[in-house]
Amino acid sequence: MLQGYQSWAFQNRPVITGVATVVGPEEGAGPLGDDFDIVHGDMLLQQESWEKAERQLMDEAAKLAVENAGLTKEKVQFYVGGDLMNQIISSTFAARTLAIPYIGIFGACSTSMEGLALAAMLTDAGYANDVMAGTCSHNCTSEKQFRYPTEYGSQKPPTAQYTVTGAGAAVVSRNGKGPVVTGATIGRVIDMGIKDPFNMGAAMAPAAVDTMQAHFKDFDREPGYYDLIVTGDLAKVGYDIANELLIKHKIPIHQTTYNDCGLMIYDREKQPVIAGGSGCGCSAVVTYGHILKKLIKGDYRKILVIATGALLSPLSFQQGESIPCIAHAVAIESGVN
Structure with a gap:
């Protein structure tokens, strides 16, 4: 509904x-x-x-x-x-x-x-x-x-x-055992005018925060409702910007653990990944491979995953367009009452 x-x-x-x-x-x-x-x-x-x-x-x-x-x-x-x-x-x-x-x-x-x-x-x-x-x-x-x-x-x-x-x-x-999907928030397209395809984190961070705000408003929740909130692939640059925006908009993200899949998947000190991970596979493999295992194990009971996307194409970039971005959030719970 x-x-x-x-x-x-x-x-x-x-x-x-x-x-x-x-x-x-x-x-x-x-x-x-x-x-x-x-x-x-x-x-x-x-x-x-x-x-x-x-x-x-x-x-x-x-x-x-x-x-x-x-x-x-x-x-x-x-x-x-x-x-x-x-x-x-x-x-x-x-x-x-x-x-x-x-x-x-x-x-x-x-x-x-x-x-x-x-x-x-x-x-x-x-x-x-x-x-x-x-x-x-x-x-x-x-x-x-x-x-x-x-x-x-x-x-x-x-x-x-x-x-x-x-x-x-x-x-x-519809039936079975496992983590349950309790809700989702569909994001809006946010474009802050960034044109640099080597700075996806900065382009996507505002969309992540916008969807987060919408989710908390629609469900009348605060970040503390979740044991973990994780964004899709902002990596170091975008993650830092998102934290600044969350403070600016007075969203009490300190109530919970906030992380980013692009920071979790690699060791930036030892691997040649620069600011961190990105790509469709980033949030998918971190969520399905790592986070859900911790949810099933009992380390988490309620999580919110906000996957971020930069909606550019080679054609739009070649024509000098800025980078529209979006983020979609899904709430997942352990299924254990």
């Missing part, structure tokens, strides 16, 4: 019955490496191109998530997915392999929570029993498309982020 102005409250408490994460070598070498289901030792995954490798990441995560949910793909009514590639081809080709009715979405790096929110809405409303949400990214495909090809070896500024090579998928069901 509609909650406030831009949020949904899921009265039937859709259940996350199965998740899976597949990552590349840098992600496996980071502090969360043990929490991922599959860690590949090379960026090509024995494929002919980086694009085909990214598709393989999504194929593996989707297949394993369905298995972990105790289902076969024939039992999954819909697959809601997207990615960063032009025309979301990684997700589309994965959907071709899965042969599951497909809803393609694009929210840039916010796609993980956009997909999870839509999957929860479909099951909560009774339009499906089991829906899979998934997304992926690959460092080399993203660099090639949005910035400079990896082979070019261009020097990057301190504000730049390192796109996560990884895929995450979750099966959301």
Whole structure:
């Protein structure tokens, strides 16, 4: 049901019955490496191109998530997915392999929570029993498309982020056991006029805070309601800006633990990731691989994940446009009363 102005409250408490994460070598070498289901030792995954490798990441995560949910793909009514590639081809080709009715979405790096929110809405409303949400990214495909090809070896500024090579998928069901999705807030497009594609954190931070404010207002909550609030991939620069904006808007974020997936997935002191992680796979693999494990274990009971996305394209950048951004929030609880 509609909650406030831009949020949904899921009265039937859709259940996350199965998740899976597949990552590349840098992600496996980071502090969360043990929490991922599959860690590949090379960026090509024995494929002919980086694009085909990214598709393989999504194929593996989707297949394993369905298995972990105790289902076969024939039992999954819909697959809601997207990615960063032009025309979301990684997700589309994965959907071709899965042969599951497909809803393609694009929210840039916010796609993980956009997909999870839509999957929860479909099951909560009774339009499906089991829906899979998934997304992926690959460092080399993203660099090639949005910035400079990896082979070019261009020097990057301190504000730049390192796109996560990884895929995450979750099966959301009307019935079952697991963490429950209790609500979602759909973000607005926020554009502060930033044009630098090497400064995604600064561009996305205002959208993250705007969605956070909307969520707290719509649900009449304060940050302390949650044990953990985590943004998608602001990394160091965006995380610092978000904290400043939260103080400016008098949001008492000190009531809870606030972190960012782009800071959690890598060790910035030891890995060549500059400001931290980004990409569709960033919030997906951190949430499904690490955070949900802690929720199931009992370290957290209530979490809020706000995935952020920069809605630029090579075309808009070449035409001198600024970077519109968005953030979608999903509230997840342990399911234990």
